Amino acid sequence: MKIRVGFGFDVHQLVEGRDLWLGGILLQHTKGLLGHSDADVLIHAICDALLGAANMRDIGYHFPDTAREFKNIDSKILLKKTVELLAAKGYHVGNIDATICAEQPKLKAHIPLMRETLASVMGIDIDDISIKATTTEKLGFTGREEGISAYTTVLIEKE
């Protein structure tokens, strides 16, 4: 079996007047993430890690933010398409480990539903996706609640 690792990182700005989509679910918050798509920063970091692991460039290459078809798109669709791109190259997801950096809202209670949602989109076992949440101790842009960032490591496998 061939195995490869990948790493993904993404940031989106938190602004008023936008829904907060994170980890494939809608959260109640006073602000939401700004972007061309639904700006789901965790899904974007996962897509980039998967594409990087397969050496298939990045999310912006496959789903450009200048394309009308991706305007306000549900990032779960992008994740599903990414998994299909990897499958075409013979790879499937081994496991995913992700960290979200956000001061607010508190994410702990929402993580089980995020894992369930994303595992279902990717067709993987819920045990193969780990999502962690941290603050940055009020430091930097995440600490000032100006944005949310996400880091992801993935393992992909080919028989």
Ligand SMILES: [Zn+2]
């Ligand atoms: Zn993004």
